[in-house]
Amino acid sequence: MKLALIGYGYAGRALARLLRHKREEFPFLVTGIHTLRHGTAVAPEGLPDDPPFGPPFGPRAASVEEFLDAARADIAVELTTLNPATGEPAISHIRAAFARRMHVATANKGPIAHAYAELRDEAARAGVGFRFESAVMDGAPVFNLWHHNLPGVQVLGFTGVLNSTSKVVVEALERGGSFEDGLKAARAMGITEGDGAFDVEGWDSAAKTAALANVLMDARTTPQQVSTRGIVKLTPERVAEIARRGKTVRLISRARRTGGRVSLRVRAEVLDRCDILAATPGTSNLILFHTDLMGTFGTVSIEPTVEQTAYGVFSDLVNLTRRSG
Ligand SMILES: NC(=O)c1ccc[n+]([C@@H]2O[C@H](COP(=O)([O-])OP(=O)(O)OC[C@H]3O[C@@H](n4cnc5c(N)ncnc54)[C@H](OP(=O)(O)O)[C@@H]3O)[C@@H](O)[C@H]2O)c1
Incomplete structure (x- = not known):
């Protein structure tokens, strides 16, 4: 499965480390990374570890839409800064991915706190998965616990x-x-x-x-x-x-x-x-x-760190490849 990372700060870099660590068992391929100030790196056949932004993997994409078109990934991973007042621009990033029939995994609680029902329905209409385990309590199972283990419980x-x-x-x-x-x-x-x-x-x-x-x-x-x-x-x-x-x-x-x-x-x-x-x-x-x-x-x-945030996103990616939701 090919991944396009939108945002590459603490959480994005921790996810990249985890993907490297588990590469043999879970061969995800990062085909693009897009950030606000650092720039963009894209290679549809797969980026090297810690790619430079700019040539030969640049220039900076003018928009998230342009980035997603270039990265040609299966899953967009939304890891941009939280905007607690509106959930934007992460909500628009997620919609841009759905419009391209990409699954989405995010650790950003803004979209879930502001627009969950709409995004869930849009994902269903596009026939793609939408996962967000790390939005609350990092990788500790909260949303996926309910998704997988508690049928019929209200x-x-x-x-x-x-x-x-x-x-x-x-x-x-x-x-x-x-x-x-x-x-x-x-x-x-x-x-x-x-x-x-x-x-x-x-x-x-x-x-x-x-x-x-x-x-x-x-x-x-x-x-x-x-x-x-x-x-x-x-x-x-x-x-x-x-x-x-x-x-x-x-x-x-x-x-x-x-x-x-x-x-x-x-x-x-x-x-x-x-x-x-x-x-x-x-x-x-x-x-x-x-x-x-x-x-x-x-x-x-108990005392989670950004490594557990990365694990929550990783668990979403694995679940998306299994397409259980
Ligand atoms: N860190 C944690 O432990 C943790 C735990 C749970 C959830 N989360 C959530 O995960 C998300 C990322 O957290 P973080 O700690 O990695 O944040 P961070 O270190 O501040 O990194 C944010 C990244 O998003 C990029 N970005 C910001 N606005 C953008 C835009 N409009 N378009 C493209 N890229 C944009 C930034 O680009 P530049 O690099 O160019 O500035 C940066 O790479 C947040 O929503 C946070 O709430 C984080």
Whole structure:
């Protein structure tokens, strides 16, 4: 299967490393890479590892459409920067791939949070697959778990600890540091989107909550429609007082189906330290699904890195070659 990579930053380069590592067993061929500032590299017979941008593999494509036409791939891999407000231009990139009868795999939660139902239907009309495992909780099975393993089970709601930066900030406050110390630590770990404001104001969690609800509960919502409050009002004094009571704070995403409605919210919640939602360390993520036939069960990812993001995309690529969806 031939791959066209749109975006080649941390996630794209980690995916390229993984593809190299697994090449014998899974012989994917990268025929094109397109970026915003670095340029374009295309070779329909397959690019070398770490190709230079520009000659002999350039010039820069004038548009994603032009790039996809030149790369002649089977799967477009969308790994561009998240735009939390609209999901663009990733949504347009995905549509351009569908219009060329290409499957799509993405780690970008923007399109799933803003336009999942439309994109799912467009993929079905084009007869191609659309996969996005790494959009929430990196490669830990969330979407593919539901896709493959739980026939007939209805999601009634979910509860998640989905944002790492806010947890790192709370842990810094608990150690007696400042809010800015926590943000600095999160930035040094490379886990923030942008300057970290997006994370601590709750918007990263809102985007993940909307994406999950769109896919698992057919909510047809957007991040702006999630009732969201972040952790920005937390002070060291307040956290110390909570800690004296044996409790801690986590930014929690909650979804619940009530009647015909899906209600979604993100809040900083005070939890017992032994609460399962408080128990995971550092950058770990956790989600619990509340269901009709399977009760409550969940997925945990302990301290994931960009290598797990790459694995989620890789698992999508393998699933697309098997065309199970
Ligand atoms: N990193 C992670 O651990 C992680 C985890 C889960 C999900 N994700 C998601 O994966 C995606 C990529 O993340 P990342 O960390 O790899 O980001 P990144 O390092 O900032 O890389 C983004 C890439 O997208 C390219 N790009 C941006 N706008 C573009 C456009 N309009 N057309 C073509 N290329 C464009 C950039 O080009 P230039 O190189 O020329 O600037 C760059 O190569 C994001 O949506 C992110 O939310 C990442």
